[in-house]
Amino acid sequence: xxxxxxxxxxxxxxxxxxxxxxxxxxxxxxxxxxxxxxxxxxxxxxxxxxxxxxxxxxxxxxxxxxxxxxxxxxxxxxxxxxxxxxxxxxxxxxxxxxxxxxxxxxxxxxxxxxxxxxxxxxxxxxxxxxxxxxxxxxxxxxxxxxxxxxxxxxxxxxxxxxxxxxxxxxxxxxxxxxxxxxxxxxxxxxxxxxxxxxxxxxxxxxxxxxxxxxxxxxxxxxxxxxxxxxxxxxxxxxxxxxxxxxxxxxxxxxxxxxx
Numbered sequence: 298x299x300x301x302x303x304x305x306x307x308x309x310x311x312x313x314x315x316x317x318x319x320x321x322x323x324x325x326x327x328x329x330x331x332x333x334x335x336x337x338x339x340x341x342x343x344x345x346x347x348x349x350x351x352x353x354x355x356x357x358x359x360x361x362x363x364x365x366x367x368x369x370x371x372x373x374x375x376x377x378x379x380x381x382x383x384x385x386x387x388x389x390x391x392x393x394x395x396x397x398x399x400x401x402x403x404x405x406x407x408x409x410x411x412x413x414x415x416x417x418x419x420x421x422x423x424x425x426x427x428x429x430x431x432x433x434x435x436x437x438x439x440x441x442x443x444x445x446x447x448x449x450x451x452x453x454x455x456x457x458x459x460x461x462x463x464x465x466x467x468x469x470x471x472x473x474x475x476x477x478x479x480x481x482x483x484x485x486x487x488x489x490x491x492x493x494x495x496x497x498x499x500x501x502x503x504x505x506x507x508x509x510x511x512x513x514x515x516x517x518x519x520x521x522x523x524x525x526x527x528x529x530x531x532x533x534x535x536x537x538x539x540x541x542x543x544x545x546x547x548x549x550x551x552x553x554x555x556x
Contacts, residue, residue, distance in 0.1 A: 325528035343529040356514035367432040367493040372486040375440025383448045398438040405498040413502040423505020432493040440485030447481025484545040
């Protein structure tokens with residue numbers, strides 16, 4: 298009886314979470330020029346409109362460029378920070394680690410307001426460097442967490458053996474440490490890309506008419522138009538995010554990685 302109640306509760310919760318996704322997917326195939334559910338007829342016109350509309354494609358291109366740059370910066374900084382935290386032992390280490398993952402805990406609206414104030418003074422609103430810096434702030438904790446998880450399974454004796462055989466620190470890092478933690482590094486890089494690609498709150502604060510990301514364009518479409526193209530874009534973004542997230546699961550299931 299208890300097991301049946303548990304299964305029923307889990308099923309209801311799963312349906313509650315997944316149902317809105319199916320509504321968006323079906324709406325994206327709606328032939329009518331409005332958000333009508335369930336659709337009376339189906340069409341691919343909104344997917345075609347997304348691909349053929351220069352404004353949508355420009356926003357998509359901006360999101361890809363920003364996400365790629367954020368992936369590079371967040372992965373490089375986050376990997377070095379995680380290794381530094383793993384190997385170091387000093388007073389306040391835990392506090393510093395908590396500060397680094399703070400953007401995951403602090404509400405996004407507070408981060409957005411703070412960045413907006415700083416970027417206004419630095420004249421970086423709506424600029425590519427501004428977007429990269431802002432998105433790196435929120436993507437960095439995910440890289441650090443994934444790399445630290447990979448480092449938790451790393452055997453320090455391998456480094457000692459490498460150095461005892463005459464290898465320097467750089468060679469040991471490049472040929473011993475980095476290959477063994479690479480699944481965590483790649484997982485962190487993928488999560489950094491997804492975080493930047495889907496970021497909406499900060500993007501709304503720091504965007505400009507000359508540089509607008511896809512989530513910000515979607516928000517503008519929802520608030521100003523009744524164009525179902527936004528549903529097609531949402532499905533497209535969901536497929537990208539789910540595909541990349543599934544890749545991280547594959548990386549973590551590889552031999553030598555933490556399961």
